[in-house]
Each structure stands twice: as C-alpha cells, then as structure tokens.
Amino acid sequence: MxxxxxxxxxxxxSVLLSLRHGWSAFQPPTPQQAEMMSILGVSKNALPYFGAxxxxxxxxxxxxxxxxxxxxxxxFTILVIMALSLRAGNFKIALIEIPFLALPLILIWLxxxxxx
Numbered sequence: 001m002x003x004x005x006x007x008x009x010x011x012x013x014s015v016l017l018s019l020r021h022g023w024s025a026f027q028p029p030t031p032q033q034a035e036m037m038s039i040l041g042v043s044k045n046a047l048p049y050f051g052a053x054x055x056x057x058x059x060x061x062x063x064x065x066x067x068x069x070x071x072x073x074x075x076f077t078i079l080v081i082m083a084l085s086l087r088a089g090n091f092k093i094a095l096i097e098i099p100f101l102a103l104p105l106i107l108i109w110l111x112x113x114x115x116x
Contacts, residue, residue, distance in 0.1 A: 007110035011061060014103055018058030018074065025051025036093065040084040053077070067112045071104035078104075 025047045029037065037044070057077070060070035078101045085093035 003110060004113045007107065007113040010103060010107050010110065011113055014071075014074065014107060015058045015061050017100075017103075018054050018061065022051045022053075022055035022058060025054065039088050039090055039093070040081070041088065042084070050077075061107075064112045064115050068108060071108045074104040075101060 024033070029044070029047070034044075037047070042050075053073075054077070057070050057074050060066040060073075078097050082094045082097045082101070085091070085097070
C-alpha cells in the first residue's frame with residue numbers, strides 16, 4: 001500500500017514537471033534559460049520540439065500501457081542533457097540532473113500505481 005502511495009506521488013510530480021518544462025519551452029526564454037541553452041549548444045529553433053516531446057512524455061506517463069516507455073524516454077532526455085553539459089564542460093548542470101534522472105528509474109522500479 002505504501003509502495004502505491006509513493007509511486008502515485010512520484011508519478012504526479014513527474015507528470016507535472018514534464019508538462020511544466022514542456023510548456024515553458026513555448027514561452028519566451030528567460031535569461032537563465034537562454035544562457036543554459038547556449039552553454040549546451042541547443043538552438044532556439046529546437047526548443048518547441050523539446051517542449052512537445054516533454055509534454056508527450058508527461059501525457060504518456062498517465063497510461064499504464066505507455067508508462068514504461070515514457071519513463072525510458074524521460075530518462076533518455078535527462079541523459080542527453082547531462083551529456084551535452086559534460087561535453088560543454090559544465091559539471092554543475094550534470095550534477096543537478098542526477099535526482100531528475102533517478103525519478104523515472106524509481107518509477108520504473110515501483111511500477112504503475114493503479115495496476116493490479
């Protein structure tokens with residue numbers, strides 16, 4: 001029972017983070033976002049694609065049949081961000097992303113909360 005509650009809380013957090021990050025990609029970038037994107041080498045034209053992908057991941061997390069693959073896509077996206085930051089020599093961003101990488105992996109381990 002506790003496992004299901006923890007899984008549900010983490011699922012809600014993961015969905016909200018994905019949707020928030022996806023939505024923010026369609027907004028004008030803040031100076032911090034613009035700086036981070038330039039450090040990572042991501043162009044401004046690629047932001048809507050990342051935003052749509054993030055929203056798709058957040059929505060796919062809600063369905064039991066796509067729960068596993070969406071968590072894999074979420075973990076892959078975070079690994080790409082970490083790899084880009086390490087390539088740019090910015091270890092701080094890579095280290096900050098570690099807890100966010102753990103979130104989809106823990107969700108995979110806990111499984112979908114409403115599935116029997």
